Amino acid sequence: MATLPKVVGRVRDLRARVAEFRAEGARVALVPTMGALHAGHVALAEKARELAQRTVVSIFVNPTQFAPHEDFSQYPRSLEADLYKLADVGVDLVYAPTPTEMYPAGFVTRIAVGGPSEGLETDFRPHFFGGVATVVGKLFIQCAPDYAMFGEKDYQQLKVVTRLSRDLDLGVEVVGLPTIREEDGLALSSRNAYLDEEQRTIAPVIYTALSRAADAIRAGTAPQAAVSVARGMIEALGLKVDYVAARNADTLAPLKEGPEAGREPIRLLAAAWLGETRLIDNIPV
Ligand code: PAF
Numbered sequence: 001m002a003t004l005p006k007v008v009g010r011v012r013d014l015r016a017r018v019a020e021f022r023a024e025g026a027r028v029a030l031v032p033t034m035g036a037l038h039a040g041h042v043a044l045a046e047k048a049r050e051l052a053q054r055t056v057v058s059i060f061v062n063p064t065q066f067a068p069h070e071d072f073s074q075y076p077r078s079l080e081a082d083l084y085k086l087a088d089v090g091v092d093l094v095y096a097p098t099p100t101e102m103y104p105a106g107f108v109t110r111i112a113v114g115g116p117s118e119g120l121e122t123d124f125r126p127h128f129f130g131g132v133a134t135v136v137g138k139l140f141i142q143c144a145p146d147y148a149m150f151g152e153k154d155y156q157q158l159k160v161v162t163r164l165s166r167d168l169d170l171g172v173e174v175v176g177l178p179t180i181r182e183e184d185g186l187a188l189s190s191r192n193a194y195l196d197e198e199q200r201t202i203a204p205v206i207y208t209a210l211s212r213a214a215d216a217i218r219a220g221t222a223p224q225a226a227v228s229v230a231r232g233m234i235e236a237l238g239l240k241v242d243y244v245a246a247r248n249a250d251t252l253a254p255l256k257e258g259p260e261a262g263r264e265p266i267r268l269l270a271a272a273w274l275g276e277t278r279l280i281d282n283i284p285v
Contacts, residue, residue, distance in 0.1 A: 002087040007094045011142050014095045026053035030145035035059040036076035036190035037085050040180040044149040045089045051147050058095040065131030076193050111137045116159035116252040124242045129160050136161050140170045148172045153179040153187050155282040187281045194277040202237050206281045209233040210268045214285045234272050242271040
């Protein structure tokens with residue numbers, strides 16, 4: 001059986017281990033996670049191992065990206081099972097800080113974001129990207145990796161952290177990886193664990209609806225019309241839609257109209273509630 005990766009919980013121990021990796025001449029890749037690891041995270045860790053000689057995975061359920069009414073306390077936590085998954089991939093180090101290590105008493109500083117964070121998730125979870133940017137900024141500074149891996153499943157997050165690393169000169173190359181899906185198209189997510197059996201059979205509708213909309217746009221349907229059909233298809237199965245949107249795939253700005261219409265790369269993004277579970281997904285056109 002593969003050896004479990006070493007786990008550190010203190011910033012100073014993380015820095016000491018990373019300094020040893022650097023002394024070996026290793027490049028370092030970081031995979032930031034909130035744990036409850038699934039095949040999507042494992043794919044990120046595998047890619048990290050390809051890019052760098054040393055891989056660090058952080059596991060931290062970040063309180064600042066949850067609103068008080070959200071699922072912070074309920075969010076699945078499974079450190080031991082996570083470590084076994086990471087051992088199979090050959091991850092070198094797991095950084096699992098406590099909330100007080102990350103946010104010591106008196107902590108007040110926040111990273112404010114704009115650009116790709118505007119709209120979509122922010123319309124429904126206004127606290128979210130400030131919390132993500134603050135913790136990811138801290139992780140980048142604490143670990144100082146060469147690369148950091150993020151899944152395209154959280155596409156808006158990927159764009160926000162890419163911008164963050166550039167804007168604050170954090171020197172981390174943010175690498176995005178395609179979404180890993182179940183056979184029926186459902187995007188892997190730690191929150192899928194909340195779905196009951198019936199909900200699990202319904203959940204792939206988001207991917208199916210987005211895929212049909214992408215096909216329709218490729219065949220010449222106007223993005224707004226395609227998106228509204230997708231929304232109807234998702235709602236018809238009883239989900240409560242937060243948004244289904246077509247955006248510029250690079251900037252996430254709304255699509256241009258008039259003479260410039262149809263010339264930009266498009267990404268379709270959706271978020272919807274299935275019972276008490278909020279699902280998000282997105283695909284390229
Ligand atoms: O995508 C996630 O799991 C989290 O938002 C992240 C990037 C680890 C920050 O807490």
